[in-house]
Amino acid sequence: MPGPNPLLFVFYVSMMVIATTHANDNLDDPDVNRTTVEITIEHRKIKGDKNVFRVYQGEHIELLVVSDETVSLHIHGYDIEFKVDPEEPASVPFTAYATGRFPVSSHGWGDQHEHGHQTLFYLEVYPQ
Numbered sequence: 001m002p003g004p005n006p007l008l009f010v011f012y013v014s015m016m017v018i019a020t021t022h023a024n025d026n027l028d029d030p031d032v033n034r035t036t037v038e039i040t041i042e043h044r045k046i047k048g049d050k051n052v053f054r055v056y057q058g059e060h061i062e063l064l065v066v067s068d069e070t071v072s073l074h075i076h077g078y079d080i081e082f083k084v085d086p087e088e089p090a091s092v093p094f095t096a097y098a099t100g101r102f103p104v105s106s107h108g109w110g111d112q113h114e115h116g117h118q119t120l121f122y123l124e125v126y127p128q
């Protein structure tokens with residue numbers, strides 16, 4: 001009887017590693033501890049006094065954004081761009097792998113594009 005094919009075993013393990021890496025940013029994964037950052041935009045500004053949000057390197061973030069107007073947002077440094085609608089708040093999962101201070105700015109309000117580029121808040125990622 002031939003034993004298990006070692007190459008096939010390596011292949012399966014690799015596939016499992018790939019699947020796990022992807023699962024890190026899967027919002028449905030109950031094994032991932034997420035740090036929630038909640039943002040409310042009103043009249044093209046962040047609601048409240050706080051405009052700096054601190055997280056730690058390696059944390060799995062879920063950025064939740066509610067807005068009273070349609071807006072495209074851009075997380076600089078992480079190069080994540082997403083849209084928020086009044087009827088459809090955004091839920092953006094990502095892993096804070098890079099440390100630093102990252103501006104999150106608007107890339108157009110309503111149907112406009114690239115107009116009104118303005119920093120709304122900062123995301124600060126601290127080393128562990």
Ligand SMILES: [Cu+2]
Binds near residue numbers: 074076
């Ligand atoms: Cu930008």
